[in-house]
Amino acid sequence: MTTIANNLQQVMGRIAQACQAAGRDPAQVGLLAVSKTFGADAVLEAVAAGQHAFGENYIQEGVDKIAAVRAALPDVALQWHCIGPIQSNKTRLVAEHFDWVHTVDRLKIAERLSAQRPDHLSPLQICIQVNIDGGPTKSGVAPAEALDLVRAVAKLPRLVVRGLMSIPDHAPELEAQLAIHTSARRLFDQISAVGEPGLGQFDTLSLGMTADLEAAIQAGSTLVRVGTGIFGGRTYPAA
Numbered sequence: 001m002t003t004i005a006n007n008l009q010q011v012m013g014r015i016a017q018a019c020q021a022a023g024r025d026p027a028q029v030g031l032l033a034v035s036k037t038f039g040a041d042a043v044l045e046a047v048a049a050g051q052h053a054f055g056e057n058y059i060q061e062g063v064d065k066i067a068a069v070r071a072a073l074p075d076v077a078l079q080w081h082c083i084g085p086i087q088s089n090k091t092r093l094v095a096e097h098f099d100w101v102h103t104v105d106r107l108k109i110a111e112r113l114s115a116q117r118p119d120h121l122s123p124l125q126i127c128i129q130v131n132i133d134g135g136p137t138k139s140g141v142a143p144a145e146a147l148d149l150v151r152a153v154a155k156l157p158r159l160v161v162r163g164l165m166s167i168p169d170h171a172p173e174l175e176a177q178l179a180i181h182t183s184a185r186r187l188f189d190q191i192s193a194v195g196e197p198g199l200g201q202f203d204t205l206s207l208g209m210t211a212d213l214e215a216a217i218q219a220g221s222t223l224v225r226v227g228t229g230i231f232g233g234r235t236y237p238a239a
């Protein structure tokens, strides 16, 4: 078994155990393999081990990798999620190449993604990024403004609003991780309870990474985003 296949198996084991501890069905928790900084070869290895959903942070890197993987596996359907910050001048690439976007925190970006989504592709699946722990310089909409943004995005014709995503600051203790993920869960429940047209598929809570997936699953995450635990440590290219 390759290292990636072995790592994937371990991560799946952690997810299963966390679900059992939380009394949740493991079928309710998806795994997004975060392949940023790793090459198409690493993705192909993960696909061979059964993984089908991948997350990318850097738009151009992601687009190049999607093309390389598609060329190698033209008949395999994979899901590509954009989980990095999106500048206005990159919305077209995202709309043309990705299936999901987790990082919408402004209406202007959502409007561009909707307008630029090609007709031959199914609607882009959107999570609204929430700045749940409130740092003033962090990405994400303020929790108090999340519902308004969800409603506005739900009206855009080529987007489907699927849920919320957050990237809290790293907390070493399980209790602190759980507290912050639980605030995201509460906001998700409040918005779900509104139940208006356009929110019929509001079912995704994208929470948790390698270091805190247990707390995220206990809090109610439906999609954990794991990079290091699958692909190993990252080396960032010098700027």
Ligand SMILES: *Cc1c(COP(=O)(O)O)cnc(C)c1O
Binding pocket: 034, 036, 057, 083, 084, 167, 208, 209, 210, 211, 225, 226, 227, 228, 229
């Ligand atoms: C890099 C990244 C991850 C994966 O982080 P790991 O700690 O390597 O699991 C998850 N989500 C986002 C938004 C990221 O940028």
